[in-house]
Amino acid sequence: MSDKLKCSECTRLGRPCVSVSWGSLDKSRESLKASLSRDEEERDRLLERLAELQARLARNRKVLEQTNERAAAKLNCLVQEMEADGEDMTQTVIDASALEFELFPPAGSSSMVVQDSQNG
Numbered sequence: 001m002s003d004k005l006k007c008s009e010c011t012r013l014g015r016p017c018v019s020v021s022w023g024s025l026d027k028s029r030e031s032l033k034a035s036l037s038r039d040e041e042e043r044d045r046l047l048e049r050l051a052e053l054q055a056r057l058a059r060n061r062k063v064l065e066q067t068n069e070r071a072a073a074k075l076n077c078l079v080q081e082m083e084a085d086g087e088d089m090t091q092t093v094i095d096a097s098a099l100e101f102e103l104f105p106p107a108g109s110s111s112m113v114v115q116d117s118q119n120g
């Protein structure tokens with residue numbers, strides 16, 4: 001069929017010779033190595049960034065939790081002050097607090113959480 005030259009090894013094994021030049025193979029290898037290096041560097045950068053993000057997430061979650069607790073405690077103090085003054089300002093305090101902190105105290109930690117069981 002083919003009159004192409006084969007090396008003795010390929011002739012012996014009855015397979016086609018690799019028909020790509022050394023120059024082309026070398027070029028491919030260099031190019032692939034460079035691509036691998038770039039991707040490995042990029043991966044390392046991303047892993048580093050991921051670790052930073054995870055640390056910051058954990059840190060900020062903790063700070064938010066503490067801030068929530070502080071806000072709940074402050075709200076309780078204000079409510080108790082109002083109650084001590086004999087004024088029914090509960091609703092006003094809750095509204096102001098919601099505006100100021102933009103968050104709600106953890107469930108069950110505040111007098112503003114109403115848990116009616118409406119069983120009939």
Ligand SMILES: [Zn+2]
Nearest residue numbers: 007010017018
């Ligand atoms: Zn060959």
